[in-house]
Amino acid sequence: MASEDLHAISTVWLKSLEAASSTGDFTSFVGHFLSDGWLRDLLCFSWNFRSLSGLDKIHRFLSEVVDGKPRFEHSGLRNFKLEDCTANAPSPFKLPGSQGIEGVQGAFTFTITKPAALGRGFFRLTQDADGKWKALTLFTNMQDLIGHEESSADQHGLYEGRKITWEEDVEAKFRAIEADPTILNRTKVGGGQSGLMSAARLGRLGIRALVIEKNARVGDSWRQRTTFPKYIPKGKLAHFIDSYAVDQELCVWLSSSIASTPVYSPSSARWTVEVQHGDRKVIIHPKHLVLATGYGSPRIPTWNGMEEFQGALYHSDFHRDAEQSRGKRVVIVGAGNASSDICEDFVAHGATEVTMVQRSATCVMSSTTAEKTYLNVPFPDGTPVEELDFRSNSMPKAFFMQLKISGGTEYSKMLDKELHDGLRKAGFNLTWELSPGSGEVGLEGFVLDRQASGTMLDIGCGKLIIEGRVKIKRGQDISHFEKDGITFKDGSKLSADVIVLATGNEPIMKTTRSLLGNEITDRLPSKVWGLDSEGELNQTYRPSGHPGLWFAVGSFQMSRFYSKHLGLQILARELDIV
Template sequence: MSSAEIDPVAIATAFLKQFEAATSSGDVDAFRNLFLPIGWMRDHLVFSWDLRSLEGPEKLSQYLSEAVGNQSRFAAASLHNVTLETGTTIGPITFPVPGGAPDAKGVQGPFRFELQSPAGFGRGYFRLVPDAEGNFKVFALYVTLEDLKGHEEPKERPNGLFAGHSKYWSEEKAERHAAVENDPTVVVVGGGQAGLMCAARLSRMGVHALVIERSPRVGDVWRERYPNLTLHTSAHHSSVLYHPWPQTYPKFIAKDIVADFLESYAIGQDLVVWTSSTVLPTPTYDNGTGTWTIPVDREGKKVTVKAKHIIMATGNGRSRIPDFPGMAKFKGPLYHSDKHRGAAPFAGKRAVVIGACNAGADIAQDFVAKGASEVTMVQRTATCVISAKAINIATFEAIYPETRAIEDGDLLYHSLPPRLGMRLAAGGGTARLKALDKDLHEALAAKGFKLTWELTPGGGEVGLLGFFFERVAAGSMVDVGCGQLIIDGKVKMKSGVEVDHFEEDGVVFADGSKVLADVVVLATGNLPIIENTAELFGERIKSKIGSKVWGLDAEGELTLCYRPTGQPGLWYAPGAFQHSRYHSKHLALQILAQELGIAPMPVAKAPHGSSL
């Protein structure tokens, strides 16, 4: 059906009428009949206290029919009062049917609803396509809990006048901080963007959150990174919760600006942050009281903190440093990219960068800019490359244009189940992106740069989306200039052959060739997030939650991220600005619901889709 024959509002209205008839009556069969045989539903805290993705009517029926008390979870939720949203930039509108005829169109758009259990408000997004008979069916449906009734996140500014204007702000602040420090409900480990936004969300929703940050200043996690680092995502896409970047800031923001902004964010949101502090091994959990006892080194003094919840927002694990034979013999500086503080001291020197992803590209570019006499990039495996121009067109302008409310951009982005998004990428989306970078890719390949868009050989061209969801973007590069340096010969390539060993003056490869070097940087990534768990909590806790954090589970949701982990009171909050901004709400809602007794405290068990 072409767009000329479609009235998106009429189709959306008719669908939502059928949708509400099924949800309000608890009729699972009627609900599943709204879906295509290949249809998906993504559920974030609406029908269960978890983040779930269901593919196909059979799995959908099984999930919704599960018993909650004396009725199905679908009937218990009693989703009702469904209203179509028409005042946004995200629909109802038409969209090209994936894999359909060139003029085939579907309809997509947002809606709002209420729930009976939990008593709350939610938002959703539908994608409908015509079936063989021309009836519009669900290709993808997203529903998410937004607020608990009676405990809604405030939308208005706080008054700012305390005790009838008889109390100073300094007095109010001191009282608030003392209350949080003396009786935190949540301890957030890590004061980067994810930890700060989780703390800000919890605070806004009335939950005491204490942030433990190892660095002397908030923002040091960015200050201490290599000097030419900038965000590879646009300012609007990377908006900070409640505190968007000023319009005078650049589209792609330098790491030093990010660092200072996060420091001001912690102050502006009145967050309670203990800097120069670390959580020590080993926090212990009391199953009877549901409380953690947490040893903390606070500026050199050991203190004990008790809290109901711990949120791990520490980012990636430690630097991944390969053990190449002979590394100790090399006479020049040899260090991981995490320790790169600028290439200026190496002007006139020969630099080798081992690694051909984002950090490797940035650091190679830094060496060229600061006058290194020769720069060689060692590529050990193929890299997924997309230009800044292409990702801007595909993501930042398509989903997060400056004219779109950030809440609408987030809903649109997260409304598509990740596994479905990867299939759409492999089914043509990646090919369309590659076409935008055709000249870049051909020129890089001519210089020996190895390219891939597959996570595994023959696994489909899932592209950058797949690398992000499965590997935290490891193995990919958003090209912001290094590509042209490779093409121009200013960065030489050494690819397709493994490092064999180091000698005093360079790197020797498996084919017997040698590259002379005065300095070598290991841009070899970081260890998995889960490694932090074993070090801090011990193997007993790690054994409860599984072998990984991040990466898609059996259903296609991110493993352990912003959802139950299998260990009560332990949560993970990883990800970039956009991800932590959005999912901080889901995490805060779960914690708030448990504290209010609305959601049951989970028992220790394997998370859905894990291999335990």
């Protein structure tokens, strides 16, 4: 289809959509969707993240009454303008899956009446049975609150009109934050990206954020990890995170932790938090508490006889260096990402024998296939990362899972056929379903539902398994430990000098309970992460169910994108416009 045709189709549809929006006619607005179309809304029609599928659900959502008006009329989206720049000009698309869905896609901007805000949207149009162009997906996303836009200004040298240096200015800002922080951003994993990015976003929106970090240096969680043979080395990433905190002028209390259970006062709408800051305790009263505590504490199962094992026994979170295990027999319990990375490390450092104990099937994708199907996107070189994040998040997650089930996963499996055949021959058990018969959602589905638990993004361990350099012990329950190894319930035994428990991490809510206690935790939904009934991530960068409490969790990509939404929600509460 010619570019002028793509532009004409997009223009006609968008003008008609604006006419419906500007007149408050939500029946007409909903009529612009396919019968099974999707609306994904981030903060434009409600102060939450919503994904609605089907005309009835979209209609009910937009017709809900807010301050005496239907939600659709109350929000008042106006001034729709098609984006025509190179990266966002209307273009054809074809979605993965057996249905071969294709059509026209494009981005547009708009304004929101209440609250006064700027928005940005993205549409994917296909033709219905009558040949009319309708929305398969429509994404509406709040960008900024008018008059409180995110600052992008950087200042260097002497500040105009003031005879102070950058160092003096930052020191004064830190003193103000420490005296009365609006946000206490609690992170436990080496100044993790989620906590730091959230603090940076809040700072750019003029909100005072204090970061509490248990380690002695920002980035320590990456410095202390195994070195991977692909992608960014751990040390370089750790140094980047450290420099990020400096560049973004983040106020971070290192070697600090929350000393007692925080208490929330509904009357003052503030927390009372006791912080162990170095060798002294400090009481602070922030309005908001952001938990960026990573993916939970180590899950360490217990088996009889563990205390009798005479070799080295530890959880994968505490693996640092395999050099000390040169010439030794190693058993790794678990068959996911942590296990595969650690197996490679032991093989590279000359362990005599490395055995992976696989207790349940694993979803495996090679890094090469991940790059072809997930990481590589059809944008010109030099496209800003913000644009890539926007386009990626315009897709409703539940719809994305449907596409994976309908053929997207089958395509990625085809690319990895040689790897999968070799793993099966070596005795490795594979799956792409979250539960039997639920459909093959693939690695991305495991990421969204289980924080990637049960997956292996293969960067070399698969080859070691196929070659027999990493042996597989599959499908056997552990009976007990002995002084020189592990005995299984079928009577078989693995002798070992080193045993690593690559058994994953506890649910985030267990970490939350240990921090906040039962009274607050019992009021919250049962989990953080995983998709809710609409396909949005539970409690992640969105209202948690308790005032002044937020969860910031996820990858670099998720933290980049959703930290802005976290900032907008907190800013709106500070402005009393929620």
